[in-house]
Amino acid sequence: QSVLTQPPSASGTPGQRVTISCSGSSSNIGSNYVYWYQQLPGTAPKLLIYRNNQRPSGVPDRFSGSKSGTSASLAISGLRSEDEADYYCAAWDDSLSGRWVFGGGTKLTVL
Amino acid sequence: EVQLVESGGGLVQPGGSLRLSCAASGFTFSSYEMNWVRQAPGKGLEWVSYISSSGSTIYYADSVKGRFTISRDNAKNSLYLQMNSLRAEDTAVYYCAREVGAATITSYYYYMDVWGKGTTVTVSS
Numbered sequence: 001q002s003v004l005t006q007p008p009s010a011s012g013t014p015g016q017r018v019t020i021s022c023s024g025s026s027s028n029i030g031s032n033y034v035y036w037y038q039q040l041p042g043t044a045p046k047l048l049i050y051r052n053n054q055r056p057s058g059v060p061d062r063f064s065g066s067k068s069g070t071s072a073s074l075a076i077s078g079l080r081s082e083d084e085a086d087y088y089c090a091a092w093d094d095s096l097s098g099r100w101v102f103g104g105g106t107k108l109t110v111l
Numbered sequence: 112e113v114q115l116v117e118s119g120g121g122l123v124q125p126g127g128s129l130r131l132s133c134a135a136s137g138f139t140f141s142s143y144e145m146n147w148v149r150q151a152p153g154k155g156l157e158w159v160s161y162i163s164s165s166g167s168t169i170y171y172a173d174s175v176k177g178r179f180t181i182s183r184d185n186a187k188n189s190l191y192l193q194m195n196s197l198r199a200e201d202t203a204v205y206y207c208a209r210e211v212g213a214a215t216i217t218s219y220y221y222y223m224d225v226w227g228k229g230t231t232v233t234v235s236s
Contacts, residue, residue, distance in 0.1 A: 002155055032220075033220050033222070035222050035223075037156075043228070044206055044226040044227060044228050044229055045148075045156065045206070045226050046226070047222070047223070047224050047225075050222045050224070051213075051215075051220060051222070056224070088155060088156050090156070090223075092221070099146070099158065099161050099170055099221075100146070100148075100158035100161075100223070101158065102155055102156040102157065102158065103155065104154075104155040105155040105156070
């Protein structure tokens, strides 16, 4: 069971806007930044959003992130077929001896 | 080009050992913290271990504490994960990931920005 909670699946048609939620607690999302990773089938995770809402160079502005309290969300606008992937949220957790906690992942299907 | 390449995965019996390696190139390895993250078949990502740039600070997930040992050789631009007493639940793709630090006006923060392609570990009799 993952520390951060994400819906297992999401879907949309090309051109639509979809959002993926990520719920945590005061020890992780509530007190630290949220990060989002995209994992295309059979590949390694790729950083999509850092520091809640910042995009690394090369990530299209169709992807945006937000955070409020102990929850965060990833929005994808103008959905494209190549966006079909698994999406993971991540954050530091202050209550653990370690560093990172992840969501269970959301599989996005472009219909 | 910044690159991380994992190796050392394979099939091992329960109770056995394996040593994973991660070769870094395209950046000053000794300046960066590093992590191991794993992904069991059909499952999500699980953070495994962290090591500071000098190797002086190390953390482990509770699920591997006492069985796994992370280390690095900055002269060889390499990260390692020694895995002992392996269990079926350790079966996963193991990724190494670079951790970068950055600052805002009010805070300092870290994140994993570059990941390798992973190496597969299968624990089975």
